Amino acid sequence: MDKSAIIKTVTQYMAAWNEVDDTARRALLAQCWSEEGVYLDPNVSLAGRDALATKIGEVMASRPRARLEFMSGIDIHHNMVRFLWRLVRADGTSGDTSIDFGEVGPDGRLVRIVGFFGAPPPLP
Numbered sequence: 001m002d003k004s005a006i007i008k009t010v011t012q013y014m015a016a017w018n019e020v021d022d023t024a025r026r027a028l029l030a031q032c033w034s035e036e037g038v039y040l041d042p043n044v045s046l047a048g049r050d051a052l053a054t055k056i057g058e059v060m061a062s063r064p065r066a067r068l069e070f071m072s073g074i075d076i077h078h079n080m081v082r083f084l085w086r087l088v089r090a091d092g093t094s095g096d097t098s099i100d101f102g103e104v105g106p107d108g109r110l111v112r113i114v115g116f117f118g119a120p121p122p123l124p
Contacts, residue, residue, distance in 0.1 A: 001104065070085055082101045095117075
């Protein structure tokens with residue numbers, strides 16, 4: 001798969017996190033997220049497109065008018081991606097920069113995202 005297609009997939013994924021309309025969000029996820037895709041972050045472990053769509057809706061409901069924005073380009077090698085992002089709240093303040101690592105499946109959709117929040121821990 002070429003890099004421009006992978007960039008489009010990841011961009012659609014981020015757009016899904018910012019889509020307030022459930023139907024439109026699910027349409028975006030149908031384009032970029034595998035039916036059985038796995039999502040992991042420090043607070044969540046889920047599998048399936050429907051589960052992810054529901055979780056995004058819950059997050060959006062708990063943070064009205066907040067959005068996610070890229071804080072880096074999308075780094076790609078083979079079928080793997082990584083990118084930085086942050087949450088921007090309705091009042092314009094933002095959370096820490098976080099990082100996601102992902103895997104793109106043979107059909108061009110994401111099959112896994114593993115997210116880490118904030119900066120990595122310091123050396124001991």
